[in-house]
Amino acid sequence: MVLTDEHGVKIHATCKREHIKSVQRKLPLGKWCFLTTFSVSQASGQYRPTSHPYKMTIGDETVITPSGLMEDSIFLDLARFEDILDGTLKPHFLIDVMGKIVSLKPVKTVQVKGQDRKVVQFRLADSSGNELACCLWGKYAEQLEVYDEREQPLICLIRFAKICFYQGEVQVTNAFDASIVYLDPTMEEAVQFKEKLMEDNLPLAVIEKRNVKREVVLKEDDWNDFEIKMISELFVAHQIHHCKIICSIEAVDTDWSWFYFGHKGCKHKAIKIGNGEKQLWRCGKCQVNITEVVPVFKLHLIVRDDTETCKLILLNTVATTIVGHDDVDLWDGSYEEIENPELLPEPIKELVGRSFCFGISVCSDNVTNGADTFKVLQVWSGDKFLKAESQSDPTSMIGTSSSSISSVDVLMLEDNSPNESEECKTPFPKRKEGDADLPDISSTSKKLCTSVKVEKEKEV
Incomplete structure (x- = not known):
C-alpha cells in the first residue's frame, strides 16, 4: 500500500498475508483512517513507491479506526520531464508523470517467457515541448487499444511509473501491476495542464517550432x-x-x-x-x-x-x-x-x-x-x-x-x-546516494534499528 497523511506526505506500507482481508475491509482505497501501533523499518530496494526513508508494517497490534477527515485530493507529485531525461531522478523510485500523447504506435501482442502479452509504445510531451518515451504492458496497454484511431489530443497520467532504459533511451513504463493509468483525467492538475496547452496555442507535435522558441537568446x-x-x-x-x-x-x-x-x-x-x-x-x-x-x-x-x-x-x-x-x-x-x-x-x-x-x-x-x-x-x-x-x-x-x-x-x-x-x-x-534518504548517525559504532514499535496515532 501507499498511505498519505493530510499534508500529502506518502509512505510505503505492508501487511502479512493473514491480515490482508482485514486491512482491505478496514482501510479501503480512498478512505481516511487512524492507525495506531504499527512497526517502522528502513525502506530499501528498487522500485520504491515513495521517497520516504521508512516503511510501515501493519501487524496484530495495529488498530484501524475511521476518521472524519474529508479530502478528495490524490496528492500528485508530478515529475519534470527534464529531470527524467537528464538523469536527475533516481530510477529506483516510482514517479508520477503526465503529458500529451504525441505519437502512439498500435498495440501489439508479443511472446514473453512463453506467454502472450500486449504492449504499446508512445511518446508524451509536456507543456514545454519535451518528449518522453513510454511503454505500457498487459492491462495498461489494453486501455490504449480504443485510442489507436483517435484524432483529438489525449492526456495520459501514469502514477507510480518506473524509469528504465531501452535501446539507449530513457523511458517510463508501468511498475508491474502497481501503476495506475488515467486517460483524459479530470483532476485539478490535469485541467491546469490542458489550460496550459491551450494558452500555448501551438500543437505539441511541432517540436521544432517549440525548440526554437525555447532557445531564443535575449539581446x-x-x-x-x-x-x-x-x-x-x-x-x-x-x-x-x-x-x-x-x-x-x-x-x-x-x-x-x-x-x-x-x-x-x-x-x-x-x-x-x-x-x-x-x-x-x-x-x-x-x-x-x-x-x-x-x-x-x-x-x-x-x-x-x-x-x-x-x-x-x-x-x-x-x-x-x-x-x-x-x-x-x-x-x-x-x-x-x-x-x-x-x-x-x-x-x-x-x-x-x-x-x-x-x-x-x-x-x-x-x-x-x-x-x-x-x-x-x-x-x-x-x-x-x-x-x-x-x-x-x-x-x-x-x-x-x-x-x-x-x-x-x-x-x-x-x-x-x-x-x-x-x-x-x-x-x-558529494552526497552518497545510499545515505541521501537516511538520518545522520552520531557514532560509527551505532546501527539503525531495523524494526521499531511506534506507540502513536497516525491519521492517513
Whole structure:
C-alpha cells in the first residue's frame, strides 16, 4: 500500500498475508483512517513507491479506526520531464508523470517467457515541448487499444511509473501491476495542464517550432530592462520572469559532474549505448545513433548575496563566459563516467570567491514548487559599469575580473577579500546516494534499528 497523511506526505506500507482481508475491509482505497501501533523499518530496494526513508508494517497490534477527515485530493507529485531525461531522478523510485500523447504506435501482442502479452509504445510531451518515451504492458496497454484511431489530443497520467532504459533511451513504463493509468483525467492538475496547452496555442507535435522558441537568446538591450533583485526575492516570486542577481560564488556543487557528453552537432545530451571498442551514442534530440560526442559545460554553482543562498546552472557557452576556457580544453579525453566529481579543473575551482551579475530565468518550477535552482542565461563582468538601482544596498565595485563580453556595458562587482574567499573555496562534498534518504548517525559504532514499535496515532 501507499498511505498519505493530510499534508500529502506518502509512505510505503505492508501487511502479512493473514491480515490482508482485514486491512482491505478496514482501510479501503480512498478512505481516511487512524492507525495506531504499527512497526517502522528502513525502506530499501528498487522500485520504491515513495521517497520516504521508512516503511510501515501493519501487524496484530495495529488498530484501524475511521476518521472524519474529508479530502478528495490524490496528492500528485508530478515529475519534470527534464529531470527524467537528464538523469536527475533516481530510477529506483516510482514517479508520477503526465503529458500529451504525441505519437502512439498500435498495440501489439508479443511472446514473453512463453506467454502472450500486449504492449504499446508512445511518446508524451509536456507543456514545454519535451518528449518522453513510454511503454505500457498487459492491462495498461489494453486501455490504449480504443485510442489507436483517435484524432483529438489525449492526456495520459501514469502514477507510480518506473524509469528504465531501452535501446539507449530513457523511458517510463508501468511498475508491474502497481501503476495506475488515467486517460483524459479530470483532476485539478490535469485541467491546469490542458489550460496550459491551450494558452500555448501551438500543437505539441511541432517540436521544432517549440525548440526554437525555447532557445531564443535575449539581446543585451533586453537585459537592460530587467530588474536587479536579491536572492531572497526569488523564493517569494509569484510569476515566471527574467531578472538579474548580483552575488558571489560560494562553492561548486560537486553532486554533479561539471560537463556532460553531447552530440557534436546540436550539443544535446547523448546517452552511451555501446561498450565495445567503437563508441556508440544516442542523441536524445535528433533521435539518431552517433559515434562522436564532445564535452559540454553544465556547471552547478552555489551562490550567495547579502540575503540568501541559491543554486545556479550554467550551460555551454554561458559557462564558457565565466570559466574563460572551452569545455574541450579542460576535458581529460576520457569517455568513462567521472568517478570523483570533486576533482575539478583549476579554472573552475578559481571561480569560487568571484562575483558576477547573472541574468537568470525564474521558471514555473521555481514559482510553483519552490525549487531553489535557477538557470543562467547571461553573465556580466568586466571593466565597464551598468548603472542600475535595486532595493538593497549597492554592491561595492572594482575592476579586477575580465570577460569575453567586456565590450558591453557591464556591472562591476567586488571580489571577496582573501579571508572570505578562503572560507568558501571548498566545493560542497558529494552526497552518497545510499545515505541521501537516511538520518545522520552520531557514532560509527551505532546501527539503525531495523524494526521499531511506534506507540502513536497516525491519521492517513
